Amino acid sequence: MTVLTRITAVAATTVMTATVAFADGHVDRTGWPDSFTVGTGSQGGTYFGYGSGWAGIVSDVLGVNGGAEVTGGPMQNMALVHTGDLAFGMTTMGPAAESIGGGNPIAPGLQMDNACAMFPMYQTPFSVTALASSGIKSIADIPAGAAIGFGPAGSTSDTYFPRMMEELGVDFDRRNGGWSDLGGQLQDGLLDVIAFAAGVPVPAVSQLEVQTDINIIEFTEEEQAKIIAAFPVAAFDIAATAYTTLEAPARSVSMWNFAIANCDLPETFIYEVVDAVMSDNERMVTAHRAAQSSLPEFWDRNTVMAWHPGAARWFTENAGAEISADMIHGDM
Template sequence: MLRREMLFGAALAATLPALGARPAAAQPKQAGWPRALTMGTAAPGGTYALYGPAWGQMAQEATGVAISYRTTQGPNQNILLVERKEVEIGMTTMGVALQAWEGKGDWTQGKKFREIRALFPMYDTPFHGIALKRSGITRFEQLAGKNIGVGPRGGTPGTYFPIIMDTLGYKPAAVRYGSGSDMAGQLQDGLLDAYLFASGVPVPSFSEAETQGEVTFLDFTEAEVAKLTAALPELSPGTISASTYRTAGRDLRVVGMFNFAIAHRSLGEDLVYAIVKAVMDNNAQLVQAIAAARETVPANAGKNGFLPFHPGAARYFREKGISLPDRLVAA
């Protein structure tokens, strides 16, 4: 799967201009639609960097609106950029979105971000980690006093893993931030004792790491899951199948949160409807590009219980028979 996703990314790179530049596209299919949109994605090594261009390409083909991609630190920065309309579309986990909507996360500085709207459900983000087998680390509690890497500072794992470790009472010696590929490299070089991450599975950088040496996958005990879900209600218990990674050897007990695509509320209703329809009606095509898209289906719209859907997205889901309360639809 990793090889297929890497090949897809390479194909996109070959057909699109440099990241951040707007690709040429045909005239938009409806008058009044913008000629181009920019999507906030994330740093290399995580799922957003692959998933974003996959659905963006589908949306571009369906609408005639050119979509370019801006590398970001992840959900936090995507929300900031969409709120400011520096990008029009992006992706986030719902835990980070809840912090933004309520203005309660430290990174929000008390500001409520109310310009963002939900587009469609993407996939669940399970929190788990890896350590080199030779380290002898097999449990999260052994990370007390150790050096851990948690991905980009503005991403979901960078935001939540420090909270998770604090909630469990496991104080690491140091928490380091960086791209997924950088974290994996630091682990192999012995600069990190563990690399903890959260994204769609399989995490590309985890899959790459297990091809470079023996690793141990880190998950949570039943008691840890109970403690985390009680303290952080945006987290839910889950399982990663043993077959997800080549060397996991067992099912992994995890906590996770769902991801959603988002947009600025000012985008036109018909354009958003066309984008959502293009993605949701062609799940098999999206899954061919990235395995995490197996969960990108209309039924998972219910995973959002607080962030208003864009009216164009709400129209699509209601046509599909998905019940959305009026409080979750806003202009």
């Protein structure tokens, strides 16, 4: 698991000089932090690229210094945002549900319910990549004892993909690491397969297909149905345009990702953060193509986390969201 240098907790963050809300539209910045950090994932993964993008947009629009931090991914982000070590993070529905229920391996038994939903990001497809020279063209082709890279320890991929492979009867040797490192290991012949759970296009895969011939392996209809029945995922097709290797959509499954915020951050701050991201999708897509799904109408894809009050207000006022009181932090 990635070791993250502890940063100043949100509660101890130096705040900007408080201002007053005026009728002419000035925003009340009482309690706003003077900087923020977004917990992402490993370099070479979609989380880092996407998180760096929206951190930059928010920083530019709001005039608050912000940036992205490499972390171990969704599970660690839930822990860091819950404790206030990070203001923001990114997670998927599965790890979020497990963390809220006390099942996060970083702190077993701790109910991480102080990490609030902020806005929908994109769906994470689960996909398998192998070198074309390996001859692996399907899940059934993966040899017994194959070395499979599942991403950073505690990531969505590492949490769910090994279980999925076991469900499909694959015998494997489990490996962990950052996506860029695993891509290099695959290219060097140290891994047989990489099992990716990341928004497409995954930078590590895009880099691989420029450097060598690869196979992006789709699930059969039967394999897809079996996984959907066993895990909190939905059917998904990876578009043929995502990678030059693909000639047709690749059958997969996916899990939704959401941006999260420490629940104690000021409502006005979170409202403006959400507004900066959700009000200009074109700019977000320029930052990362996965943001094509970062649209207000997907607010209802959050089914497990309490909403931050500032985010709930934005989606209610601007997206016609009907969020029940028991799904808003502080009203529960």
